Amino acid sequence: TQSTQATVDLTIEKLWVAALITILVCFLFLGSFQSAVNILFSIPTSILGTFIILKLLGFTLNLFTLLALTLSISIVVDDAIMILENIVRHYRMGKNSYQAALDGAVEVIPAAVAATLAVLAVFMPVIFMEGVVGQFLFQFGITMSAAVCLSLLEAITITPMRSAALLRSEPKLSRLEIKLDSLFEKASEYYRYLLQVSIKFKWWILAGSLVFFVFSLKLIPSLKQEFVPTQDQNLIILTAQAKPGTSLQATEQLVKPIEKIMSEIPEISGYLLNISPAQLFMPINLKDLQTRTLTHQDIMNKIREKTKLIKGLRVSMRDISSRNLTTGKLNPIAFNLRGPDLKVLNEKAQNIMKQLEDKKLATDLNTDYQLGLSELGLVPNRDQLMKKGVSVDSVSQVLQTAVAGLRAGQFMSDGHRQDIRFKVREDQIKNVDDIKKLYVRNNYGNIVALKDLVIDQEKEALQSISRINRQRSISVFGNLAPQQSQAQVLKLAQEISEAQLDTGYSFNLEGASAGFSSSFKNLYWTLLLGILVAYMILAVQFNSFRDPIAVLMSLPFSVSGAILILWSTQISLNLFSFIGLIVLMGIAKKNSIMLIEFTTQMLHRKQLSYTEAILEACPVRLRPILMTSVATIFAAAPLIFGHGLGHETRKPMGLVIIGGTIVSTIFTLFVVPLFYLAMRETKFFKKS
16 A cells, blocks of 8 residues: 555665664764764664564564564664774773774673673564554564664674774774864763762762652643544544434435545545445545645544535544554544443533533534434234234234245246245335235235234334443444543543442443553553563673662663653654653663673773772773763654654654653663662672
8 A cells, every 4th residue: 555655765865864873873973984884784684684573483574573673773783883882992092903892802702692682672572462453563673673683692792703804903093083082082981980970979969860750740731642643644534423314315415525625635536435224334545744734633633624514414534544453443433332221321422522522622523313214113002912822923924925925936047046025016015005905814814904003103213232242332433633642531431430320330431432441551561561571681690689780770761761752742652652661671671781780891901999890981981881872862863753644653752752751861860870889888788
């Protein structure tokens, strides 16, 4: 389809842009063309290797695998940057390229392995999520895990070999390299000075960082929360209902004003009419997003305003942003009321709809309870049947012959058995009086008039009765009003229903609303499980239950950064921003692992005190931390720019990664070393 092709093309474009920006960042930090080329070669190794794994597993290039490939750019270069920067540092100490590659790689391999395993710990639980979204995230998790594993394999094997080959045999530096080295030495010294000052006030700084984290969590209720953001896919759906029982010809006449309205809107390129008695289904194609000034929501609002004047039709619009991500109704508001009495259910449903519309929280609300179709019932008069000796079965056969036809026999034709049906002609049965003119033969062979044997009852009837889990139900569905939070509207709808419903009646989400609720619960648990698994892996890697706690201290502040940037840009917390948060959880730990792992090396190698080890190790790791963070930020930057198909899903992920990386990097450089030192000095942790 057009949207799929556009997603593939844009993803490939973002891959190229992210890769080129990453290389540029590496060149600006190291000042070496050879080093930048080394990083460049690490990207296709991981990405192309991931394509091979996708092929072997039978995965397709869908929205989530393409997103994983795009987001993996900001991760796959981290290991290569970490090892390459250390190799370059050893090379500039005066070692030859071979020895620098060997010593530099060996020194940071433990940190690289720990970082990769910690990233895998976040993505692996995603694989086991349930539901429709879980099936897509399974492929997302596998794709990310494959890319991360291949990047580690490439970083610890091929990157050192390329470094030994690309670096010159004599450690002669260019002017740019000398300038950059001098600049980062000054930055490291200034960072060392700030750390010394921070250590004197570590408890105040730790308390202040805790207050900052708690404050950021207070912003969550003010965030708009929804399943998926509204996406302009050049397609909108219009549905309309006429009074039940309206004929096909009458419905066709009612639809003509809608066709006229469509022809008056220049942003519409075409539409398809699917008319049935009292029903209209109308997919509307819009002109390409790049060639029009109005968004699909603006066009939907314009159609709503113009169709309000059409009498006899109830017109509603449908947002298809969540299609293929859930089952059932795709409307952002979709729930059902269940209970024994349909009249009570309808009354409560109408009350809920009225309150939501009066508070301007929802629009296009409707139910599947369609009353108004006339139904004719002929009830046997038992007393007359008994007096005149007529059986109920005889009356039933006559009525069946009049309305549907009665099978009188069968015949063979071309080897197939065909029914012979006897039925009264259509032009002879036009109303209830025509039916009453028929006769029934009684048990004695006499003919009795049908009008003397039945009582006619005409009443309004339902087109269908819905049941869920053997309970009668009425579904309510519609769209959110502009700038409303799906989570808050659904919560309010539930509160209203629980206040009104008696015992035996219940409120339940369905369709996209149920997908929103279940997916967010699963994602929260997946995130917590990923952090727990990461802690256990780091505990094994560091041979300590204490050090991983300091490593994981960077995670709360990455969450704070993500919340702050979503709040400041008025972007919702949705499925895709949550995916960005999961990716961020993997990225944020890498910097703190580099700090803590190298500090531990200093403790054992040089027998330094804890304070001395921190002041010795952290400034050395400043440059690679800044490199990986800046590379991550600029690799995610292409996601937030552009207005092609699907940019509404990429933008939240890019913003979460950028905001979380900026805040977590700042706090990692100060809070993580201070927390590590505070733990070492606390009696409880000393005993443990």
